[in-house]
Amino acid sequence: MYPEYMRDSLKLVDETRQKRLELEKSGKPVFAPMTAEERDDVLNKFHPDYKKESRRVVHIGPNKGEEITTEVADILESHSRIRAELFNLDKPDYETDILIVGGGGAGCAAAIIAMQNGAKSIISTKLRMGDANSMMSQGGMQAAVPAKDSPTRHYLDAMGGGHFDNKPDLVRAMTEDGPEVVKWLEDLGVVWDKNPDHSMYVLHGGGTSRKRMHSCRDYTGAIIMRTLMDEVRNHPDEITVLEFMPTVELIMDKKGHCAGGVLYNMETEEYFMVRAKATIIATGGYGRLHIRGFDTTNHYGATGDGLIMAYRAGAKLMYMDSVQYHPTGASFPEQIAGFLITEKIRGAGGQPLNRHGELFVFPREPRDVESAAFIRECLERHNGIQTPSGRWGVWLDSPLIDIIQGAGYLYKNFPAMVRQFIRYQIDITKEPMLVYPSLHYQNGGVEINAKCESNIPGLYVAGEASGGVHGRNRLMGNSVLDYNVFGRRAGKYAAEYTKHVKLDKLSLKHITAYENELKKARIKTDRMAPVLLPSYTPEDVRKRQLTAHYEGTLR
Amino acid sequence: MMANKKAPAKKKAAPAKPRPVKTKPQEPPKEMVMVYIMGKAHRVPADATIMGAIEYAGYQIKRGAGCREGFCGACATVYRLPGDYKIYTGLACTTLVQEGMWLSQLPVIPAQKPVYDIKKLEPNVAAFQVLYPEIFRCVACNTCTKACPQSLEVMDYIQAAIRGDIEKVMDLSFDCLSCGLCAIRCPAEIVHYNVGILGRRLYGRYLAPKSPELEARLKEIQQKKYDKEYKELMSAKRDVLKKRYYARDTE
Ligand SMILES: Cc1cc2nc3c(=O)[nH]c(=O)nc-3n(C[C@H](O)[C@H](O)[C@H](O)COP(=O)(O)OP(=O)(O)OC[C@H]3O[C@@H](n4cnc5c(N)ncnc54)[C@H](O)[C@@H]3O)c2cc1C
Ligand code: SF4
Ligand code: SF4
Ligand code: FES
Numbered sequence: 001m002y003p004e005y006m007r008d009s010l011k012l013v014d015e016t017r018q019k020r021l022e023l024e025k026s027g028k029p030v031f032a033p034m035t036a037e038e039r040d041d042v043l044n045k046f047h048p049d050y051k052k053e054s055r056r057v058v059h060i061g062p063n064k065g066e067e068i069t070t071e072v073a074d075i076l077e078s079h080s081r082i083r084a085e086l087f088n089l090d091k092p093d094y095e096t097d098i099l100i101v102g103g104g105g106a107g108c109a110a111a112i113i114a115m116q117n118g119a120k121s122i123i124s125t126k127l128r129m130g131d132a133n134s135m136m137s138q139g140g141m142q143a144a145v146p147a148k149d150s151p152t153r154h155y156l157d158a159m160g161g162g163h164f165d166n167k168p169d170l171v172r173a174m175t176e177d178g179p180e181v182v183k184w185l186e187d188l189g190v191v192w193d194k195n196p197d198h199s200m201y202v203l204h205g206g207g208t209s210r211k212r213m214h215s216c217r218d219y220t221g222a223i224i225m226r227t228l229m230d231e232v233r234n235h236p237d238e239i240t241v242l243e244f245m246p247t248v249e250l251i252m253d254k255k256g257h258c259a260g261g262v263l264y265n266m267e268t269e270e271y272f273m274v275r276a277k278a279t280i281i282a283t284g285g286y287g288r289l290h291i292r293g294f295d296t297t298n299h300y301g302a303t304g305d306g307l308i309m310a311y312r313a314g315a316k317l318m319y320m321d322s323v324q325y326h327p328t329g330a331s332f333p334e335q336i337a338g339f340l341i342t343e344k345i346r347g348a349g350g351q352p353l354n355r356h357g358e359l360f361v362f363p364r365e366p367r368d369v370e371s372a373a374f375i376r377e378c379l380e381r382h383n384g385i386q387t388p389s390g391r392w393g394v395w396l397d398s399p400l401i402d403i404i405q406g407a408g409y410l411y412k413n414f415p416a417m418v419r420q421f422i423r424y425q426i427d428i429t430k431e432p433m434l435v436y437p438s439l440h441y442q443n444g445g446v447e448i449n450a451k452c453e454s455n456i457p458g459l460y461v462a463g464e465a466s467g468g469v470h471g472r473n474r475l476m477g478n479s480v481l482d483y484n485v486f487g488r489r490a491g492k493y494a495a496e497y498t499k500h501v502k503l504d505k506l507s508l509k510h511i512t513a514y515e516n517e518l519k520k521a522r523i524k525t526d527r528m529a530p531v532l533l534p535s536y537t538p539e540d541v542r543k544r545q546l547t548a549h550y551e552g553t554l555r
Numbered sequence: 556m557m558a559n560k561k562a563p564a565k566k567k568a569a570p571a572k573p574r575p576v577k578t579k580p581q582e583p584p585k586e587m588v589m590v591y592i593m594g595k596a597h598r599v600p601a602d603a604t605i606m607g608a609i610e611y612a613g614y615q616i617k618r619g620a621g622c623r624e625g626f627c628g629a630c631a632t633v634y635r636l637p638g639d640y641k642i643y644t645g646l647a648c649t650t651l652v653q654e655g656m657w658l659s660q661l662p663v664i665p666a667q668k669p670v671y672d673i674k675k676l677e678p679n680v681a682a683f684q685v686l687y688p689e690i691f692r693c694v695a696c697n698t699c700t701k702a703c704p705q706s707l708e709v710m711d712y713i714q715a716a717i718r719g720d721i722e723k724v725m726d727l728s729f730d731c732l733s734c735g736l737c738a739i740r741c742p743a744e745i746v747h748y749n750v751g752i753l754g755r756r757l758y759g760r761y762l763a764p765k766s767p768e769l770e771a772r773l774k775e776i777q778q779k780k781y782d783k784e785y786k787e788l789m790s791a792k793r794d795v796l797k798k799r800y801y802a803r804d805t806e
Contacts, residue, residue: 128663131621131629145769148806151776152784159788160800168789176781179772189673189756191725191763198764209805219730222626223755226733230752234670244617266617299622335604335651339624415730419705420625423649533615541613555615 001425002332002434009385012357013395013432020359021403024349033362039369046372046379048292048325055321060517061311062455068320071289075308077518078527081248081551082262082271084508089251092260092275092506096122096240097498098491099260099276101247101306104132105221105480106463107282108228109487110494115238117495122274123232123239124263126246126301126532130229133284133299133464134483137221138342138416140213141484142477143178145200149210151175158478161207161366162471165319170469173450174478177485182214185484190227191216204347205476206364213477218342218416221480245272246305248530249511250279250313250459254504258313258459262508266532275506277498278458280490281306282483285442285464288534291323294439295338305530306465310446312514315454318467319444324474327352327370329438331393333424338438341396341417343367343476348413349404353395353432354383360394368473371437378436385434393434402429441479443472452490458501460494462486528552588654605632605647605658618662625649628734628748634658644702644736664735666746671753678761680719687750690716692743699737699747705730709737709747716750721762724754 002010023030034042044050049069058066058073068076098114100107103125111121123129144154154175159166182200186192193201193215202211216223232239247261251273260276283306287298296302311317328341346352346363352370354360354377361373378384378392385393402409410429411418421428445467452460463483470478518525528551535553542548548555586601590608599608606620621629630647637655647660669686676682683690690713699709708727715723728751737747775781788796 127618127621128627128629131627135627136622136624145766145772147768147771150781150784152781152788153803155785155788156796156800156803159796164793164796164800172785172789176776176785179769179776183769183773186759186763189759191729191755191759194764194766198766199768200766204806209803211806217729219626222732223729226752227756227759230668230756231673233668234672236670297624299624299627300616300620334602335607335649336624416625420649423651533617535615536610537613537615538611545613 002431003388006385009355009357009395010431012355013353013397016353016357017397017400017403020351020397021400024400024404029362030351031359031362034365034369039365042372042376043368046375047368048294049321049323049368054292059521059523061514062314062316063320068317069291069323071291072286072304072307072320074527075289075304075529075531076311077523078308078525078529078552079518080312080511080515081264081528081530082511084511087262087271087273087508089273089506089508093272094122094274096120096274096276097278098122098494099124099247099274099279100282101261101280102132102282102284102463102465103129103241103243104282104284104463104483105134105225105228106483106487106490107280108225108232109484110280110282110462110491111232111239112228113488113491114495115235117492119495119498120238121240122276123241124245124247124261124274125241125243126266128243129232129241130225131299131301132225133302134221134480135225136297136299136340137480138218138340139205139344140203140215140220140477141480142205142208142212142475143182143214143481144175144210144212145179145182145214146202146210146212149212151178153210154178154212157207157209158470158475161475162473165471167468169450170448173489174469174481174485177488178481181481181484181488184488185224185227188227188231190224193217203344206343206366207475208477218344218414224480246530246532247309249508250309251275252313252507252510254507257457257501257503259503259506275503277501277503278460278494280452280460280462280494281310281446281465282461282463282487282490283465287439289531290534291439294325294437295329296439297326297329297338297340298439300533303531303534304442305532306461307445308529310454310456310459310461313456313459313510315456315459316447317444318447319472320467322443322472323439324367324441324443325371325437326440327367327374327437328396328435330433331391331436332387332434333426334387334389335424336420337391339420340438340440341433341435342414345396345398345401345414345417348401348409350401351397352435353397355385356383357395366473374435374437387434391436393436395432396435397432398428399430399432441474443467443470443474448486450489451493452486453493458497460490462490588652590652590655591657593659594657599652601652603652605645605650605652606630608652609647619647619660623648626732628732629662631661631664631734631736632658633661644704644740646704646734649704661735661739664739666735666738666749668746668749673756673760676757678721678757680717682753682757683716683719683750686753687716687745689743690745690750693717693745694743696742698740698742702736702740704734704736705732707731712751712754713745713747716754721754721758724751725758728754
């Protein structure tokens with residue numbers, strides 16, 4: 001329920017609705033889209049990435065001297081969780097063909113395809129399998145299936161969305177494999193939304209020139225992820241899943257191949273060594289680093305672990321200077337602050353409004369521009385609404401959608417969203433939602449090629465942990481596609497690689513070498529990474545934990 | 556709730572920045588309630604979710620939290636309220652605490668998941684008979700439905716499976732989170748959510764109408780229809796590409 005003091009503003013939203021409905025029906029944009037100059041201006045002044053403190057130079061490792069996101073530079077300049085000399089490298093605890101780090105969408109897709117190509121794998125994952133960003137996508141997956149669309153058009157849309165910084169071979173791989181992924185998933189049992197004539201039901205997303213957003217109601221990610229997990233579990237002899245056993249460092253061999261990883265049992269606090277002919281990093285993104293203090297849409301384990309593990313081993317990162325904030329994170333009620341309100345709400349006609357009930361931005365600007373415009377409306381123009389705990393927000397007029405699309409549309413197409421709010425006595429078919437940008441996606445990552453190879457032989461990377469395919473701005477629907485396309489590719493090419501690679505003796509020298517680099521660069525810190533989990537322990541509790549020992553964020 | 560506002564306590568080099576979302580902190584005095592987490596009393600903010608309350612009390616959750624937004628089912632919780640004999644069920648990430656709540660998380664529910672080859676199954680009742688024979692023990696008590704935090708018609712989808720109505724199993728179980736709260740309450744010891752997954756996979760693979768457009772597109776790609784255009788686009792200079800991008804029409 002909204003507090004009493006918001007009632008006046010809510011009334012204004014009601015009052016202006018009819019006028020805005022007519023605007024929507026006129027077929028013209030409901031608000032003038034920004035010109036290139038206006039976009040630059042609002043980005044420069046209000047997008048968190050453009051603030052000076054948002055980036056800093058990283059002083060060690062393969063990207064030394066580059067300006068990257070401050071919080072990422074922090075985890076790169078941090079200590080390892082392990083001491084190399086404690087491990088007996090002649091006695092690994094597990095041996096397998098492929099170690100897959102991360103049991104989200106990319107990891108599970110990789111395991112299934114690797115198996116079909118004759119390779120056994122171990123999935124090391126931090127929480128349970130499927131406790132991942134992949135479980136959470138609601139909007140959908142892009143793929144150029146309809147006749148009026150084409151994979152090359154999808155290519156052009158993705159390049160433009162990424163400001164033309166995307167790696168062409170990756171974008172080709174992603175867009176050309178798209179339709180095949182739709183089919184592959186359907187054959188595995190994913191239930192896609194369809195039209196009465198049996199064609200795929202598709203919608204627009206920000207930056208698409210054709211409707212190509214495929215969905216499974218608003219549980220797209222959950223349906224795909226649970227199908228992939230179920231399939232993984234159908235092959236216990238080929239795929240071993242180790243839950244609550246994150247990987248904390250990579251293992252190399254003497255010739256510089258990646259040769260597996262060190263796993264940490266978070267409950268018994270034991271370490272295990274896995275020797276693998278190839279390793280696939282599929283650890284997803286970094287929302288739980290709460291960059292610039294923002295709330296996040298990401299799952300509990302999204303702490304950018306893959307980045308630091310690969311970096312210590314010598315892998316290059318790409319586009320680590322850009323962060324995606326989703327314009328519509330929930331701002332009220334407090335309990336769901338930061339939660340994602342899917343872009344499809346605006347796609348279906350939902351309008352962002354200020355506290356006077358007025359439009360102030362075209363609803364479907366690119367994500368970075370839309371987010372910056374929301375921040376400007378609140379912080380500069382003071383036209384936002386403040387919540388009892390001091391958060392800012394603008395209205396997102398959802399009731400309008402039922403008027404435009406017909407009564408019942410929200411219930412049918414956004415059940416997860418309706419449910420999310422009704423728990424707090426807010427009926428989004430009758431009242432708008434209060435939204436503010438939320439930390440959403442890691443645009444960059446470990447640089448890969450179209451075979452998912454990094455610059456380290458035997459180290460493959462897929463999904464949100466990788467960098468290059470989206471340039472500096474990902475379009476909605478391209479990351480669900482990304483983790484499927486590149487998860488599959490990583491599985492295939494890693495499996496092929498395992499057929500001929502001969503590993504030498506194992507080594508953890510890179511860990512010691514990295515520690516020395518830290519010392520040489522005079523970096524004094526008690527930071528420790530991979531971060532593994534964020535800590536939400538309140539200050540006063542910490543003060544009473546007199547004998548507790550923290551390693552990084554973990555007690 | 557406090558929890559999701561805090562950054563992980565790890566930064567040193569970067570000085571703490573003012574939070575962009577909280578420009579004018581004006582937090583009202585917090586109303587508190589008493590809850591019993593695994594039997595132990597803790598005072599927590601009255602507007603906290605169960606997950607927030609557990610963290611507020613000082614626990615570092617390792618099991619029992621995944622998405623934190625109501626999608627993954629990692630946070631199944633059972634609780635009782637004072638003066639009430641009923642057992643309540645909910646998701647820790649989306650359920651609010653109440654005065655006197657006595658709660659415990661069930662982060663893992665032991666469940667069987669038979670191994671099968673989706674390619675060899677047939678989309679009819681036989682699949683359920685072979686893999687989940689226990690569903691035929693359902694006594695139609697509706698306890699599963701009452702336990703479901705997603706308000707799904709759980710008993711109805713089990714009944715649909717018994718009848719071999721796969722489309723109905725798919726439809727009614729679509730929003731299931733596999734939280735397991737139904738399974739832990741069921742007197743017939745059924746693992747509902749796995750039955751739901753089987754129903755959906757059978758539907759998606761065998762019963763969903765196939766898209767002719769998809770088949771046509773796959774053939775085109777196989778025949779390398781887009782090769783030439785891809786090569787052109789991939790070798791185009793940035794400004795040429797830019798021009799083509801801004802000149803493209805939109806559906
Ligand atoms: C709320 C939300 C909505 C979204 N909606 C959409 C959408 O509509 N369309 C779209 O295209 N994209 C969407 N996205 C983005 C998309 O879902 C993700 O980018 C994508 O799923 C990432 O897949 P992944 O497999 O790379 O990573 P994940 O699915 O996050 O999987 C990574 C896994 O690795 C585990 N892990 C992390 N560190 C370690 C470690 N050290 N050792 C072992 N395991 C580890 C994690 O716990 C996790 O299980 C959304 C994202 C969110 C958060
Ligand atoms: S709880 Fe079990 S026995 Fe009761 S209706 Fe549900 S499935 Fe049937
Ligand atoms: S059907 Fe069962 S497992 Fe699925 S959401 Fe409901 S209670 Fe949880
Ligand atoms: S943590 Fe995922 S449903 Fe609660």
